[in-house]
Amino acid sequence: MYPFWEVPLVTSGMIIAFIASFHILPSHLATGAFWFNAYIEREAVKKDRPELYDFLSRFTLLILIFCFVIGSITGVGIWFSATVASPRGISGLIHNYVWGWATEWVFFFLEIATIYVYYYTLGRIDKESHLKLGVAYALAAWISMVIITGILGFMLTSGKWIETGGFFDGFFNQTYWPQLFVRTSMMLGIAGIYATIVASRMKNKAVGQEIVRKASLWGIAGMVFGAIFTLWYLFKLPESVKDMAFHGGLPYLKTLLCVAAIAYFIVLLYFIIFGLIRPQMAGTVTGIIILLVLFIGIGAGEGFREGARRPYIISQYMYGNQIIARDVPALGVKSEVAKYQEKGITKSLYWAKHLDLDRAEDRIKAGRMLALFLCGNCHSFEVNGIIRPLPSLLSRVGVEEAEDIAGFMDALGDYPYMPEFPGNDLDKELIGEYLATLPKGGE
Amino acid sequence: MDLAQFLNGMRDPSGVPFFPVVFQFLMVLTFTLHIVCVNVVVGGLAISIWEAWKGGPYGRRLARGLAKASTIILSVAIVLGVAPLLFVQVIYDPFWYASNTMSAIWAMLFLVWVCTAFYAAYGFYLGNKKGDAYGELKLFWAYVAFGAMALAGITIHTLTMEALLPDMWHKWLIDGNGALLTGGARFHGMALGRLLHFFMASFAVTGVYMILYAWYFSPRPDMEPEYLAYVAKKGVNIALYGTLLAAATGFWWAGEVPESLGFLSNPVFLLSVLAAVIFILYLANSQNDPANHAIPITVLLLITVFVMSYAREILRMKYVGAFDYSIFAYKLNLSWGSTLLFFATFVLGLVVLYFPLLCAFKTGRTEPGKVVVIPEKVGSLANILLVGWFIVVAGLGIIISFKNGTLP
Structure with a gap:
């Protein structure tokens, strides 16, 4: 990254x-x-x-x-x-x-x-x-x-x-x-x-x-x-785009x-x-x-x-968060979603190498990095953010606690306009812990 | 994860569509052309300000000529700069993207500086266009244009230097509490010797431009021979002293390079020194009649800048090589079709380019009021080639689209 x-x-x-x-x-x-x-x-x-x-x-x-x-x-x-x-x-x-x-x-x-x-x-x-x-x-x-x-x-x-x-x-x-x-x-x-x-x-x-x-x-x-x-x-x-645009998705x-x-x-x-x-x-x-x-x-x-x-930045190939979504065998390209779901992102994150994930404050920092890399391209993190503010969106779907947010990551792929979560359980926990620290944005 | 593993892991998984050495050559070649134009703009603005202050009537006329040139050449520099910017992203993507993202605001400001420089240069040119060619000049926009160009130069210099120092990235990006800095507002890696070298080279290149100017306009009866002699004489002096200063700051830059890279004993670096020495000697030898030596001087300059650009590229390879990164290790996914498309278009482009260049060359050498006649076939050929390009590519596209089912 x-x-x-x-x-x-x-x-x-x-x-x-x-x-x-x-x-x-x-x-x-x-x-x-x-x-x-x-x-x-x-x-x-x-x-x-x-x-x-x-x-x-x-x-x-x-x-x-x-x-x-x-x-x-x-x-x-x-x-x-x-x-x-x-x-x-x-x-x-x-x-x-x-x-x-x-x-x-x-x-x-x-x-x-x-x-x-x-x-x-x-x-x-x-x-x-x-x-x-x-x-x-x-x-x-x-x-x-x-x-x-x-x-x-x-x-x-x-x-x-x-x-x-x-x-x-x-x-x-x-x-x-x-x-x-x-x-x-x-x-x-x-x-x-x-x-x-x-x-x-x-x-x-x-x-x-x-x-x-x-x-x-x-x-x-x-x-x-x-x-x-x-x-x-x-x-x-493509039909998927028409569905999203004209039949209620987006x-x-x-x-x-x-x-x-x-x-x-x-x-x-x-x-x-x-x-x-x-x-x-x-x-x-x-x-x-x-x-x-x-x-x-x-x-x-x-x-x-x-x-x-959406959810791609390059159709069928790369998600908006810049993670490669699928294999392209002709070019020898492998899906990164599968790789990260197995091995996790945090462990391979160069910028997080100094963090001790047994310490609560370092977990929050790692979670913030993950949230930035995986969500920050499309979502603002401020409660009054203009572009798809995460605090409001999470509150709207009723997931505001760390465990709930971590669990919600598994459901991301169910939304046709969202990428599936490319990480393992540790990544979900970290991202949940960080996002739970953001101000709550729901009514 | 160690740094080498991290850097190599950031290479694009798609690989490169042709041999990296070809991209490298094209990058150096187009950078050479780009930097020569940038140098003329920076040097031209600086010299026009100086000439407007101290140059007398001929100096003021020269300042107007350089003001006009700066607008056109800056546009050309922008377009030429696209090519090395493209190729650097192909073979040095991990370095370029990292430096740009960590100093993102400055990368964005670079665009503001260039835009400001262009419009200010136009303001300078148009503001002094009318009236006496030898009269006093209004210089406000010249100062703005020069300042903006200097800022653009400093910004791109810093982005380039940051890219070469990956062992510093973690330190630069992690704050005292261990959190990732994401503001993109800081920049690092200033190397004064390197920056000054490019700045001094601007005078060398602009001096040569002035010699070429005197040669080019010499057949025009409306151009005073005394004025052209003044420009040529100034040009050769500025080129000579500019090159000497560029060489001095170049050695300063070389002194900034870590000794462990062994750059000073590299044959390409030594060749660039030799090219500069030959260029200096030739300039010194052309002092009496520089305009008559305009073409060999220009050719020598271009060779010198090209070899120096290659030396700069060797230096970059040494910097990144220290982290086990080599452009030659890039995964190859050969794309012969698209490679052919580019090279065929490139050759076609050169043929088409002959038409506008011929028009420009002939018109510039003819006094205003006379109409130049261009051979009819030249323009027709240029347009036939362009239409032909489209027919071939569109034909190919239609066949592929039907074959792949994307049409109808």
Whole structure:
């Protein structure tokens, strides 16, 4: 076990969730914007309309300054936050998909090379070549999405990988294609919003409104296709996930989907009203408000994807507490649950090697370590914790004494969204003794 | 459980999908490119501040040029940095993850520093873009950018050093009462010689960048030859003295390394010293006409940094080797398909990259107002290759999806 980073009230998992949700805005804009840019530039080249270049310059600068740095920093930020919150989880992904990420990195590099050259050569190289630079960026950026979707999809549905351990068997899993189409549609929607903001600020109002209309049509197409592909995505989810989400297991998942759908609908209305019917009303303030709405919707959608994975962090393979749930014979990986249930965790915990388990105070310290490692990724330990506070949850199910809590550990596997307890009787006793010291949280 | 057992037990059970030496080589190669860019940003900001203070009209123009470069090169540095960050997690996962989790807040703050540095660098560049190229500069954002870069450097240095000292981890993480520290707020392992070495190297690399700048812009009629000569002369001096200081602090760093590791007698370390000596001698010999030696100087610099990066990697192997950890002992689960995917994409990427680089190179050497014509086939080939990549991968994906029953 690695050292543990404890984030009071919200858990370290929420830090990843926040950065990941925020990352979606710039990253999807980075992947989607240049399709629209290339479309507008094509108009400028083919119909000889130089007035459109003002938009291209402004839009590219926004993408450059906002997307590239915020997008790449938050992208790296997801890695860093996953590293500190779930090191074994990110390690499992990286050791199986390092070449996937490395391949994506090649496209990142192409993106940065093409976007800077595109921006700084506007009006300085022949128009056809400049258009091709824009297309090259659009392709490279979208291909980076084609790749990362495989890895994200693998976390939700690991496909045949569990049997074969094969890179492509996990990559092209059952939710890969729907997710790719949903994200591709969504990137057009996000690009549409940004384009309306930039176009609404143009000095040439007539050109600005024309672009607002066009961007809105792109946005509407993105939202409509996104909705259709979302249905396909939901349909392709494993039955266990559908049960959990739609048949009472984890009702909050349905709520998240509703929030995402409402946000989606509001964005669609924005495109229709401020884009098509009254393009002169589109502006920075409305654009930013709608971006916030979209951010909430994305957060809810990502929350659904994260929640639907429960109890796993990597589908069927690794639990949320970073314990390996089953054998993967093709890779020579053994289940750690079985190992720890037999041998116990505490005895093999490097950080607990100085503790004397015959002393009551050391038992509490060992129990706290176990609770952190086994529960702390998903549960806060404060009675007023925001994310699944353990004191409240234990009180709610009526287990507050050490023996009761230890006994309750055996029942964890009965909940479809909880991992089975990966430890022996000593571990259960220790965790019970520690959790019993927390303030009681029930009514 | 002893430390070696603990460290080796933390390796990822999935193993690695290709021979570790390949990941190691790619890690060193991409780190070299990354650190060169970081050096240009740090050195460029420091020199632009100095030139804005003391440089006169040419110095102020140079400061503007470096301000613009710092924004672009920082973006490139961020993207390039992703690769060594990825590969270090493949072969040194127990060390990297442990240091990051124990100083988690600092790992998160690293992102804040980099973001701040980028936007401040942009503030510095845009704030001085308009008006007289030789006029006074507003420096507030330059100070912020430089400070943020320094903090980012200190943070990543500390995370790296913590990773190399696993025998200290238990002491660092267990408080006086025996409880596990979980706040992630402390950091340890500062090695001043090492930190200063990277800082001094920034001047060496930026000096070379300035020589290259003078060479690159020399055909442009709108660039004053006196200005370019000023930049080249400054560049070669900064590169020379920067390299000497980097060498001095490098020996300081070497003195910080435990003698038991036998690093100072390692052939790669000795080779890095030799490369640095050749580089210094060549710089000294190019004092009179540095711009004409720009390409060999740049090549020598890259070779020197690469060999030094390899020496740094050897040092890391020695540090972890003291705990019976070897990257070559990693379990192999060969994945030929994904390996081929990467290397084929890498080659394709280099071919595609030729297109934007050609556009940039030609445009930069042409005076503003003139339109550069790029051969039509270059751009078309780049885009055909990208579309071709997608068709091949998507085709493969569809076949696999139907075979595995994940489609329809």
